[in-house]
Amino acid sequence: MPPRRKEKYKLPVPLPEGKVLDDVEGNKWVLGKMIGSGGFGLIYLAFPTNKPYEDARHVIKVEYQENGPLFSELKFYQRAAKKECIKKWIKLKQLDYLGIPVFYGSGLTEFKGKSYRFMVMERLGTDLQKLFDQNGTFKKSTVLQLGIRMLDVLEYIHENEYVHGDIKAANLLLGYKNPDQVYLADYGLAYRYCPNGNHKQYQENPRKGHNGTMEFTSLDAHKGVALSRRSDLEILGYCLLRWLCGRLPWDACLQDPAAVQTAKTNLLDELPESVLKWAPSGSSCCEIAQYLVCARNLAYAEKPNYQMLKEILNPGGRPSGPLEFSAEGQSVNVPTPNNHKVDSQKAATKQVNQMQNRIIERNAHSERSAESHTTWREVQKEEPVGLLTKDTAQESTRRRQKYCESQECLNEVKSPPQKDGCMQFPNSFYEPQQDCTSPDVFNKSRCPPWCTRTHTTGTEVTGLKRSPGFSFAISQFTLSEETKADVYYYGITILFLLIGILILYFL
Numbered sequence: 001m002p003p004r005r006k007e008k009y010k011l012p013v014p015l016p017e018g019k020v021l022d023d024v025e026g027n028k029w030v031l032g033k034m035i036g037s038g039g040f041g042l043i044y045l046a047f048p049t050n051k052p053y054e055d056a057r058h059v060i061k062v063e064y065q066e067n068g069p070l071f072s073e074l075k076f077y078q079r080a081a082k083k084e085c086i087k088k089w090i091k092l093k094q095l096d097y098l099g100i101p102v103f104y105g106s107g108l109t110e111f112k113g114k115s116y117r118f119m120v121m122e123r124l125g126t127d128l129q130k131l132f133d134q135n136g137t138f139k140k141s142t143v144l145q146l147g148i149r150m151l152d153v154l155e156y157i158h159e160n161e162y163v164h165g166d167i168k169a170a171n172l173l174l175g176y177k178n179p180d181q182v183y184l185a186d187y188g189l190a191y192r193y194c195p196n197g198n199h200k201q202y203q204e205n206p207r208k209g210h211n212g213t214m215e216f217t218s219l220d221a222h223k224g225v226a227l228s229r230r231s232d233l234e235i236l237g238y239c240l241l242r243w244l245c246g247r248l249p250w251d252a253c254l255q256d257p258a259a260v261q262t263a264k265t266n267l268l269d270e271l272p273e274s275v276l277k278w279a280p281s282g283s284s285c286c287e288i289a290q291y292l293v294c295a296r297n298l299a300y301a302e303k304p305n306y307q308m309l310k311e312i313l314n315p316g317g318r319p320s321g322p323l324e325f326s327a328e329g330q331s332v333n334v335p336t337p338n339n340h341k342v343d344s345q346k347a348a349t350k351q352v353n354q355m356q357n358r359i360i361e362r363n364a365h366s367e368r369s370a371e372s373h374t375t376w377r378e379v380q381k382e383e384p385v386g387l388l389t390k391d392t393a394q395e396s397t398r399r400r401q402k403y404c405e406s407q408e409c410l411n412e413v414k415s416p417p418q419k420d421g422c423m424q425f426p427n428s429f430y431e432p433q434q435d436c437t438s439p440d441v442f443n444k445s446r447c448p449p450w451c452t453r454t455h456t457t458g459t460e461v462t463g464l465k466r467s468p469g470f471s472f473a474i475s476q477f478t479l480s481e482e483t484k485a486d487v488y489y490y491g492i493t494i495l496f497l498l499i500g501i502l503i504l505y506f507l
Helices: 069-080 083-093 128-135 140-159 229-245 257-269 286-296 306-313 338-364 376-380 390-414 470-506
Strands: 020-022 028-037 042-048 058-064 103-111 114-122 124-127 172-175 182-184 453-456 459-462
Touching (some): 020 103, 058 069, 124 128, 140 306, 229 286
Antiparallel strands (some): 028 042, 042 058, 058 114, 103 114
Protein backbone atom coordinates (compact mmCIF):
# COMPACT_ATOMS: atom_id res chain seq x y z
CA MET A 1 0.00 0.00 0.00
CA PRO A 2 1.27 3.53 -0.67
CA PRO A 3 2.11 5.73 2.31
CA ARG A 4 -0.93 6.92 4.21
CA ARG A 5 -0.85 10.15 6.12
CA LYS A 6 -4.50 10.15 7.08
CA GLU A 7 -4.24 7.26 9.54
CA LYS A 8 -4.09 8.38 13.17
CA TYR A 9 -2.17 6.42 15.77
CA LYS A 10 -2.33 6.88 19.51
CA LEU A 11 0.90 8.04 21.12
CA PRO A 12 2.02 5.69 23.90
CA VAL A 13 2.27 6.60 27.54
CA PRO A 14 5.95 7.57 28.10
CA LEU A 15 8.21 4.92 29.58
CA PRO A 16 10.18 5.86 32.71
CA GLU A 17 13.80 6.95 32.31
CA GLY A 18 16.18 4.21 33.48
CA LYS A 19 13.92 1.33 32.44
CA VAL A 20 15.91 -1.63 31.07
CA LEU A 21 14.73 -3.19 27.79
CA ASP A 22 15.78 -6.65 26.55
CA ASP A 23 15.95 -7.08 22.77
CA VAL A 24 15.41 -10.39 20.95
CA GLU A 25 19.18 -10.96 20.77
CA GLY A 26 19.49 -10.82 24.56
CA ASN A 27 21.14 -7.39 24.66
CA LYS A 28 20.04 -5.00 27.41
CA TRP A 29 19.43 -1.29 26.86
CA VAL A 30 18.85 1.47 29.41
CA LEU A 31 16.36 4.19 28.47
CA GLY A 32 17.66 7.74 28.70
CA LYS A 33 15.65 10.93 28.41
CA MET A 34 12.98 11.33 25.74
CA ILE A 35 14.24 13.54 22.91
CA GLY A 36 11.34 13.53 20.47
CA SER A 37 8.02 12.16 19.31
CA GLY A 38 6.44 11.44 15.95
CA GLY A 39 3.02 10.71 14.61
CA PHE A 40 2.91 7.33 16.29
CA GLY A 41 5.84 6.86 18.67
CA LEU A 42 8.40 8.27 21.07
CA ILE A 43 12.19 8.52 20.76
CA TYR A 44 14.60 8.09 23.68
CA LEU A 45 18.33 8.18 24.13
CA ALA A 46 19.64 4.70 24.88
CA PHE A 47 22.73 3.17 26.51
CA PRO A 48 24.08 -0.37 26.57
CA THR A 49 24.00 -1.65 30.16
CA ASN A 50 27.78 -2.10 30.14
CA LYS A 51 28.27 1.61 29.23
CA PRO A 52 25.53 3.48 31.07
CA TYR A 53 25.19 7.24 30.76
CA GLU A 54 28.19 7.84 28.53
CA ASP A 55 27.77 9.92 25.37
CA ALA A 56 24.67 8.33 23.88
CA ARG A 57 25.34 6.77 20.46
CA HIS A 58 21.97 5.04 20.22
CA VAL A 59 18.28 5.89 20.30
CA ILE A 60 15.22 3.74 20.95
CA LYS A 61 11.96 4.26 19.06
CA VAL A 62 8.87 3.10 20.96
CA GLU A 63 5.22 2.62 19.98
CA TYR A 64 2.23 0.59 21.12
CA GLN A 65 2.48 -2.89 19.68
CA GLU A 66 -0.82 -2.59 17.81
CA ASN A 67 0.10 0.64 16.00
CA GLY A 68 1.93 -0.77 12.98
CA PRO A 69 4.40 1.76 11.46
CA LEU A 70 7.30 0.69 13.66
CA PHE A 71 6.57 -2.91 12.72
CA SER A 72 6.79 -1.95 9.04
CA GLU A 73 10.08 -0.15 9.62
CA LEU A 74 11.41 -3.14 11.53
CA LYS A 75 10.55 -5.45 8.63
CA PHE A 76 12.38 -3.13 6.24
CA TYR A 77 15.57 -3.28 8.31
CA GLN A 78 15.36 -7.04 8.80
CA ARG A 79 14.81 -7.72 5.09
CA ALA A 80 16.79 -5.02 3.35
CA ALA A 81 19.12 -3.08 5.65
CA LYS A 82 21.15 -5.50 7.71
CA LYS A 83 24.48 -4.08 8.79
CA GLU A 84 26.55 -6.64 6.88
CA CYS A 85 24.54 -6.09 3.68
CA ILE A 86 25.14 -2.34 3.82
CA LYS A 87 28.88 -2.94 4.29
CA LYS A 88 28.96 -5.17 1.19
CA TRP A 89 27.12 -2.55 -0.83
CA ILE A 90 29.50 0.23 0.26
CA LYS A 91 32.46 -1.91 -0.82
CA LEU A 92 30.81 -2.89 -4.10
CA LYS A 93 29.93 0.69 -5.06
CA GLN A 94 33.15 2.16 -3.59
CA LEU A 95 31.26 4.62 -1.39
CA ASP A 96 32.63 6.37 1.69
CA TYR A 97 29.32 5.73 3.50
CA LEU A 98 25.66 4.96 2.81
CA GLY A 99 23.01 7.21 4.34
CA ILE A 100 20.87 4.53 6.01
CA PRO A 101 20.82 4.50 9.83
CA VAL A 102 22.34 1.43 11.48
CA PHE A 103 19.86 -0.95 13.11
CA TYR A 104 20.99 -2.60 16.38
CA GLY A 105 18.04 -4.58 17.68
CA SER A 106 14.36 -4.76 18.58
CA GLY A 107 11.97 -6.32 21.02
CA LEU A 108 8.79 -6.04 23.11
CA THR A 109 8.28 -4.73 26.63
CA GLU A 110 5.40 -4.19 29.07
CA PHE A 111 4.44 -1.08 31.05
CA LYS A 112 1.22 -0.47 33.01
CA GLY A 113 -0.53 -3.37 31.31
CA LYS A 114 0.29 -2.20 27.79
CA SER A 115 2.59 -3.94 25.30
CA TYR A 116 5.22 -1.80 23.59
CA ARG A 117 7.38 -2.48 20.51
CA PHE A 118 10.83 -0.88 20.37
CA MET A 119 13.75 -0.54 17.95
CA VAL A 120 17.34 0.39 18.78
CA MET A 121 18.92 2.61 16.12
CA GLU A 122 22.02 4.68 15.46
CA ARG A 123 21.76 8.17 16.92
CA LEU A 124 21.64 10.94 14.31
CA GLY A 125 21.89 14.73 14.44
CA THR A 126 19.51 17.52 13.43
CA ASP A 127 17.05 17.13 10.56
CA LEU A 128 17.21 19.28 7.43
CA GLN A 129 13.75 20.77 7.99
CA LYS A 130 15.05 22.74 10.98
CA LEU A 131 17.96 24.03 8.88
CA PHE A 132 15.64 24.87 6.00
CA ASP A 133 13.32 26.82 8.32
CA GLN A 134 16.32 28.84 9.51
CA ASN A 135 17.77 29.60 6.06
CA GLY A 136 14.78 29.57 3.70
CA THR A 137 16.88 27.96 0.96
CA PHE A 138 20.08 25.93 0.63
CA LYS A 139 23.13 26.67 -1.48
CA LYS A 140 22.96 25.07 -4.91
CA SER A 141 26.12 23.01 -4.38
CA THR A 142 24.59 21.63 -1.18
CA VAL A 143 21.27 20.84 -2.88
CA LEU A 144 22.99 18.90 -5.65
CA GLN A 145 25.18 17.03 -3.18
CA LEU A 146 22.13 16.06 -1.13
CA GLY A 147 20.54 14.73 -4.32
CA ILE A 148 23.58 12.60 -5.11
CA ARG A 149 23.67 11.16 -1.59
CA MET A 150 19.98 10.34 -1.70
CA LEU A 151 20.40 8.61 -5.07
CA ASP A 152 22.98 6.35 -3.41
CA VAL A 153 20.43 5.44 -0.74
CA LEU A 154 17.56 4.98 -3.21
CA GLU A 155 19.60 2.71 -5.45
CA TYR A 156 20.33 0.44 -2.49
CA ILE A 157 16.79 0.20 -1.15
CA HIS A 158 15.36 -0.18 -4.67
CA GLU A 159 17.69 -3.09 -5.36
CA ASN A 160 16.33 -4.65 -2.19
CA GLU A 161 12.69 -4.42 -3.36
CA TYR A 162 11.65 -1.33 -1.37
CA VAL A 163 10.76 2.28 -2.07
CA HIS A 164 10.81 4.95 0.65
CA GLY A 165 7.79 6.94 -0.51
CA ASP A 166 8.15 9.87 1.93
CA ILE A 167 11.41 11.68 1.14
CA LYS A 168 11.46 15.17 2.66
CA ALA A 169 13.70 17.43 4.71
CA ALA A 170 12.16 16.25 8.01
CA ASN A 171 13.27 12.68 7.22
CA LEU A 172 16.84 13.64 6.27
CA LEU A 173 19.16 13.83 9.27
CA LEU A 174 22.80 14.82 9.56
CA GLY A 175 25.29 12.49 11.16
CA TYR A 176 25.62 12.86 14.95
CA LYS A 177 29.43 12.84 14.90
CA ASN A 178 29.91 13.87 11.25
CA PRO A 179 27.50 16.62 10.13
CA ASP A 180 28.81 16.37 6.56
CA GLN A 181 27.02 13.04 6.23
CA VAL A 182 23.28 12.90 5.61
CA TYR A 183 20.93 9.97 6.28
CA LEU A 184 17.47 9.08 5.01
CA ALA A 185 15.46 7.94 8.03
CA ASP A 186 11.90 6.90 8.93
CA TYR A 187 11.01 3.77 6.94
CA GLY A 188 7.65 3.31 8.63
CA LEU A 189 5.92 4.02 5.31
CA ALA A 190 8.39 2.12 3.10
CA TYR A 191 6.63 0.03 0.47
CA ARG A 192 7.75 -3.31 -0.98
CA TYR A 193 7.16 -2.60 -4.66
CA CYS A 194 8.73 -5.81 -5.98
CA PRO A 195 8.19 -8.71 -3.55
CA ASN A 196 10.25 -11.75 -4.52
CA GLY A 197 11.20 -10.13 -7.83
CA ASN A 198 7.60 -9.61 -9.02
CA HIS A 199 6.95 -5.93 -9.74
CA LYS A 200 3.52 -4.61 -8.79
CA GLN A 201 1.18 -3.92 -11.69
CA TYR A 202 0.14 -0.41 -12.66
CA GLN A 203 -3.45 0.12 -11.49
CA GLU A 204 -5.10 3.43 -10.63
CA ASN A 205 -7.39 3.52 -7.61
CA PRO A 206 -9.06 6.87 -6.81
CA ARG A 207 -10.00 5.69 -3.32
CA LYS A 208 -6.28 5.50 -2.45
CA GLY A 209 -5.39 8.76 -4.21
CA HIS A 210 -3.35 11.69 -2.87
CA ASN A 211 -1.48 9.65 -0.24
CA GLY A 212 1.87 10.79 1.10
CA THR A 213 3.17 14.25 1.99
CA MET A 214 1.13 16.54 -0.24
CA GLU A 215 3.96 18.90 -1.26
CA PHE A 216 6.21 16.13 -2.56
CA THR A 217 4.17 13.01 -3.28
CA SER A 218 4.34 11.65 -6.82
CA LEU A 219 1.73 11.72 -9.58
CA ASP A 220 1.34 7.95 -9.24
CA ALA A 221 0.42 8.41 -5.56
CA HIS A 222 -2.08 11.13 -6.51
CA LYS A 223 -3.74 8.60 -8.83
CA GLY A 224 -3.79 5.86 -6.20
CA VAL A 225 -1.14 3.77 -7.97
CA ALA A 226 1.22 1.65 -5.89
CA LEU A 227 4.58 3.39 -5.61
CA SER A 228 7.52 2.33 -7.75
CA ARG A 229 11.12 3.47 -8.23
CA ARG A 230 10.12 6.39 -10.43
CA SER A 231 7.94 7.72 -7.58
CA ASP A 232 10.95 8.06 -5.28
CA LEU A 233 12.93 9.86 -7.99
CA GLU A 234 10.06 12.26 -8.67
CA ILE A 235 9.64 13.02 -4.95
CA LEU A 236 13.37 13.69 -4.63
CA GLY A 237 13.18 16.07 -7.61
CA TYR A 238 10.46 18.12 -5.90
CA CYS A 239 12.57 18.24 -2.73
CA LEU A 240 15.61 19.53 -4.65
CA LEU A 241 13.47 22.23 -6.25
CA ARG A 242 12.06 23.30 -2.88
CA TRP A 243 15.49 23.42 -1.22
CA LEU A 244 16.98 25.54 -3.99
CA CYS A 245 14.04 27.87 -4.71
CA GLY A 246 12.43 28.06 -1.27
CA ARG A 247 8.96 27.09 -2.47
CA LEU A 248 7.06 25.03 -5.03
CA PRO A 249 4.51 26.14 -7.66
CA TRP A 250 1.63 24.43 -5.79
CA ASP A 251 2.35 25.69 -2.27
CA ALA A 252 -0.69 27.96 -2.35
CA CYS A 253 -3.16 25.12 -3.01
CA LEU A 254 -2.02 22.37 -0.64
CA GLN A 255 -5.53 22.09 0.82
CA ASP A 256 -6.82 21.02 -2.62
CA PRO A 257 -5.18 17.71 -3.61
CA ALA A 258 -6.66 17.78 -7.12
CA ALA A 259 -5.20 21.26 -7.72
CA VAL A 260 -1.80 20.06 -6.49
CA GLN A 261 -1.99 17.09 -8.87
CA THR A 262 -2.85 19.41 -11.79
CA ALA A 263 0.03 21.76 -10.94
CA LYS A 264 2.51 18.88 -10.81
CA THR A 265 1.22 17.52 -14.11
CA ASN A 266 1.67 20.93 -15.73
CA LEU A 267 5.19 21.27 -14.33
CA LEU A 268 6.27 17.87 -15.68
CA ASP A 269 4.52 18.29 -19.04
CA GLU A 270 6.24 21.63 -19.68
CA LEU A 271 9.77 20.57 -18.77
CA PRO A 272 12.42 21.93 -18.87
CA GLU A 273 11.07 25.49 -19.18
CA SER A 274 8.67 25.11 -16.24
CA VAL A 275 11.60 24.44 -13.89
CA LEU A 276 14.13 26.81 -15.49
CA LYS A 277 11.84 29.81 -15.01
CA TRP A 278 11.32 28.89 -11.35
CA ALA A 279 15.00 29.36 -10.51
CA PRO A 280 15.93 32.09 -8.02
CA SER A 281 17.63 35.14 -9.49
CA GLY A 282 21.36 34.67 -9.86
CA SER A 283 21.05 30.90 -9.93
CA SER A 284 19.98 28.15 -12.32
CA CYS A 285 17.86 25.01 -12.03
CA CYS A 286 19.20 23.37 -15.19
CA GLU A 287 20.51 20.25 -13.37
CA ILE A 288 17.21 19.76 -11.56
CA ALA A 289 15.27 20.34 -14.80
CA GLN A 290 17.31 17.69 -16.59
CA TYR A 291 16.98 15.29 -13.64
CA LEU A 292 13.18 15.66 -13.63
CA VAL A 293 13.04 15.07 -17.39
CA CYS A 294 14.74 11.71 -16.91
CA ALA A 295 12.52 10.80 -13.95
CA ARG A 296 9.40 11.82 -15.90
CA ASN A 297 10.29 9.60 -18.85
CA LEU A 298 10.70 6.42 -16.82
CA ALA A 299 8.12 3.70 -17.36
CA TYR A 300 6.32 2.40 -14.28
CA ALA A 301 8.44 -0.74 -13.85
CA GLU A 302 11.62 0.60 -15.46
CA LYS A 303 14.91 0.51 -13.58
CA PRO A 304 16.51 3.98 -13.39
CA ASN A 305 20.09 4.66 -14.46
CA TYR A 306 21.31 5.94 -11.11
CA GLN A 307 24.84 6.63 -12.26
CA MET A 308 23.61 8.84 -15.08
CA LEU A 309 21.30 10.72 -12.71
CA LYS A 310 24.23 11.40 -10.38
CA GLU A 311 26.25 12.68 -13.34
CA ILE A 312 23.40 15.04 -14.19
CA LEU A 313 23.54 16.50 -10.66
CA ASN A 314 27.34 16.64 -10.78
CA PRO A 315 28.23 17.35 -14.44
CA GLY A 316 31.77 18.43 -13.60
CA GLY A 317 32.53 15.27 -11.63
CA ARG A 318 33.55 17.31 -8.58
CA PRO A 319 34.32 15.36 -5.37
CA SER A 320 31.87 15.84 -2.52
CA GLY A 321 32.76 18.44 0.07
CA PRO A 322 31.35 19.82 3.32
CA LEU A 323 27.63 20.45 3.44
CA GLU A 324 26.99 24.21 3.64
CA PHE A 325 23.38 25.14 4.35
CA SER A 326 23.60 28.94 4.34
CA ALA A 327 22.14 30.51 1.19
CA GLU A 328 23.04 34.15 1.80
CA GLY A 329 22.70 36.49 -1.13
CA GLN A 330 20.04 34.43 -2.89
CA SER A 331 16.55 35.81 -3.31
CA VAL A 332 13.57 33.75 -4.34
CA ASN A 333 11.68 34.58 -7.53
CA VAL A 334 12.44 38.31 -7.68
CA PRO A 335 10.50 39.73 -10.70
CA THR A 336 12.73 40.65 -13.64
CA PRO A 337 12.06 42.46 -16.92
CA ASN A 338 10.51 40.18 -19.54
CA ASN A 339 13.33 40.50 -22.05
CA HIS A 340 15.95 39.68 -19.43
CA LYS A 341 13.88 36.70 -18.26
CA VAL A 342 13.61 35.30 -21.79
CA ASP A 343 17.35 35.70 -22.37
CA SER A 344 18.18 33.97 -19.09
CA GLN A 345 15.81 31.08 -19.88
CA LYS A 346 17.41 30.64 -23.30
CA ALA A 347 20.84 30.63 -21.72
CA ALA A 348 19.68 28.05 -19.17
CA THR A 349 18.15 25.89 -21.91
CA LYS A 350 21.42 26.05 -23.83
CA GLN A 351 23.26 25.04 -20.67
CA VAL A 352 20.93 22.04 -20.25
CA ASN A 353 21.71 20.92 -23.82
CA GLN A 354 25.45 21.32 -23.27
CA MET A 355 25.28 19.26 -20.09
CA GLN A 356 23.38 16.53 -21.88
CA ASN A 357 25.85 16.39 -24.74
CA ARG A 358 28.80 16.10 -22.36
CA ILE A 359 27.15 13.21 -20.52
CA ILE A 360 26.26 11.44 -23.77
CA GLU A 361 29.85 11.77 -25.02
CA ARG A 362 31.22 10.36 -21.76
CA ASN A 363 28.80 7.45 -21.83
CA ALA A 364 29.68 6.72 -25.46
CA HIS A 365 33.35 6.16 -24.59
CA SER A 366 33.00 4.28 -21.31
CA GLU A 367 30.98 1.35 -20.04
CA ARG A 368 28.21 2.01 -17.58
CA SER A 369 28.92 1.17 -13.99
CA ALA A 370 26.07 -1.35 -13.98
CA GLU A 371 27.85 -3.27 -16.74
CA SER A 372 31.43 -2.87 -15.48
CA HIS A 373 30.76 -4.17 -11.97
CA THR A 374 29.10 -7.28 -10.63
CA THR A 375 25.49 -6.41 -9.94
CA TRP A 376 24.10 -6.38 -6.42
CA ARG A 377 21.75 -9.21 -7.33
CA GLU A 378 24.74 -11.37 -8.35
CA VAL A 379 26.45 -10.63 -5.04
CA GLN A 380 23.27 -11.57 -3.21
CA LYS A 381 22.81 -14.61 -5.52
CA GLU A 382 19.21 -13.71 -6.21
CA GLU A 383 17.11 -13.21 -9.28
CA PRO A 384 17.14 -9.75 -10.95
CA VAL A 385 14.41 -7.38 -9.81
CA GLY A 386 11.98 -5.42 -11.93
CA LEU A 387 12.49 -6.81 -15.42
CA LEU A 388 10.62 -4.86 -18.08
CA THR A 389 7.58 -6.52 -19.51
CA LYS A 390 6.47 -6.03 -23.10
CA ASP A 391 3.74 -3.62 -22.00
CA THR A 392 6.03 -1.47 -19.88
CA ALA A 393 8.62 -1.34 -22.65
CA GLN A 394 5.97 -0.13 -25.08
CA GLU A 395 4.79 2.42 -22.52
CA SER A 396 8.35 3.70 -22.18
CA THR A 397 8.74 4.04 -25.94
CA ARG A 398 5.46 5.92 -26.28
CA ARG A 399 6.32 8.32 -23.47
CA ARG A 400 9.71 9.10 -24.95
CA GLN A 401 8.37 9.54 -28.49
CA LYS A 402 5.66 11.94 -27.29
CA TYR A 403 8.12 13.94 -25.24
CA CYS A 404 10.69 14.18 -28.04
CA GLU A 405 8.10 15.52 -30.48
CA SER A 406 6.95 18.16 -27.98
CA GLN A 407 10.53 19.24 -27.38
CA GLU A 408 11.13 19.70 -31.12
CA CYS A 409 8.34 22.28 -31.18
CA LEU A 410 9.59 23.89 -27.99
CA ASN A 411 13.11 24.30 -29.34
CA GLU A 412 11.86 25.94 -32.56
CA VAL A 413 10.03 28.61 -30.52
CA LYS A 414 12.30 29.22 -27.53
CA SER A 415 15.84 28.36 -28.52
CA PRO A 416 18.22 29.13 -31.41
CA PRO A 417 18.20 26.77 -34.41
CA GLN A 418 20.12 23.60 -33.76
CA LYS A 419 21.42 20.87 -35.98
CA ASP A 420 19.88 18.20 -33.85
CA GLY A 421 16.52 16.82 -34.91
CA CYS A 422 15.35 16.71 -31.31
CA MET A 423 16.25 17.99 -27.87
CA GLN A 424 18.60 15.49 -26.30
CA PHE A 425 18.03 14.22 -22.78
CA PRO A 426 20.11 11.24 -21.66
CA ASN A 427 18.48 8.14 -20.29
CA SER A 428 19.26 4.51 -19.78
CA PHE A 429 18.47 3.67 -23.40
CA TYR A 430 20.87 6.21 -24.95
CA GLU A 431 23.61 5.19 -27.33
CA PRO A 432 25.47 7.46 -29.78
CA GLN A 433 23.45 7.73 -32.98
CA GLN A 434 23.60 9.67 -36.24
CA ASP A 435 21.01 12.41 -36.75
CA CYS A 436 18.79 10.78 -39.35
CA THR A 437 16.48 13.76 -39.69
CA SER A 438 19.25 15.94 -41.12
CA PRO A 439 19.83 16.00 -44.89
CA ASP A 440 23.54 15.96 -44.23
CA VAL A 441 24.45 12.30 -43.93
CA PHE A 442 27.74 13.23 -42.32
CA ASN A 443 26.10 15.21 -39.51
CA LYS A 444 27.97 14.51 -36.28
CA SER A 445 25.18 15.42 -33.89
CA ARG A 446 23.55 12.79 -31.75
CA CYS A 447 19.92 11.80 -31.42
CA PRO A 448 18.45 9.21 -29.02
CA PRO A 449 17.19 5.94 -30.55
CA TRP A 450 13.62 6.56 -29.42
CA CYS A 451 13.59 9.80 -31.42
CA THR A 452 14.92 8.32 -34.68
CA ARG A 453 12.75 8.31 -37.82
CA THR A 454 13.29 6.86 -41.28
CA HIS A 455 10.88 7.56 -44.17
CA THR A 456 10.37 5.08 -46.99
CA THR A 457 7.65 5.62 -49.61
CA GLY A 458 4.93 6.72 -47.21
CA THR A 459 5.94 4.37 -44.37
CA GLU A 460 7.41 5.70 -41.09
CA VAL A 461 9.71 3.49 -39.07
CA THR A 462 10.08 4.62 -35.42
CA GLY A 463 11.76 3.40 -32.27
CA LEU A 464 14.47 1.37 -34.03
CA LYS A 465 18.13 1.32 -33.18
CA ARG A 466 20.02 1.77 -36.44
CA SER A 467 23.22 0.30 -37.75
CA PRO A 468 25.25 2.32 -40.32
CA GLY A 469 23.79 0.35 -43.21
CA PHE A 470 20.20 0.39 -42.06
CA SER A 471 18.95 3.19 -44.35
CA PHE A 472 20.79 1.73 -47.33
CA ALA A 473 19.26 -1.69 -46.70
CA ILE A 474 15.76 -0.20 -46.67
CA SER A 475 16.39 1.71 -49.88
CA GLN A 476 17.70 -1.46 -51.52
CA PHE A 477 14.59 -3.33 -50.46
CA THR A 478 12.33 -0.56 -51.83
CA LEU A 479 14.24 -0.43 -55.14
CA SER A 480 14.00 -4.18 -55.47
CA GLU A 481 10.21 -4.09 -55.12
CA GLU A 482 9.88 -1.29 -57.68
CA THR A 483 12.08 -3.18 -60.13
CA LYS A 484 9.92 -6.26 -59.77
CA ALA A 485 6.84 -4.20 -60.49
CA ASP A 486 8.43 -2.69 -63.60
CA VAL A 487 9.51 -6.09 -64.90
CA TYR A 488 6.03 -7.43 -64.34
CA TYR A 489 4.40 -4.47 -66.16
CA TYR A 490 6.67 -4.53 -69.17
CA GLY A 491 6.53 -8.32 -69.35
CA ILE A 492 2.73 -8.27 -69.55
CA THR A 493 2.86 -5.52 -72.20
CA ILE A 494 5.30 -7.43 -74.38
CA LEU A 495 3.23 -10.58 -74.04
CA PHE A 496 0.09 -8.82 -75.29
CA LEU A 497 2.04 -7.30 -78.21
CA LEU A 498 3.30 -10.75 -79.23
CA ILE A 499 -0.20 -12.16 -79.07
CA GLY A 500 -1.47 -9.27 -81.21
CA ILE A 501 1.29 -9.81 -83.80
CA LEU A 502 0.49 -13.53 -83.98
CA ILE A 503 -3.24 -12.84 -84.50
CA LEU A 504 -2.49 -10.33 -87.29
CA TYR A 505 -0.07 -12.77 -88.92
CA PHE A 506 -2.61 -15.62 -89.14
CA LEU A 507 -5.35 -13.26 -90.38
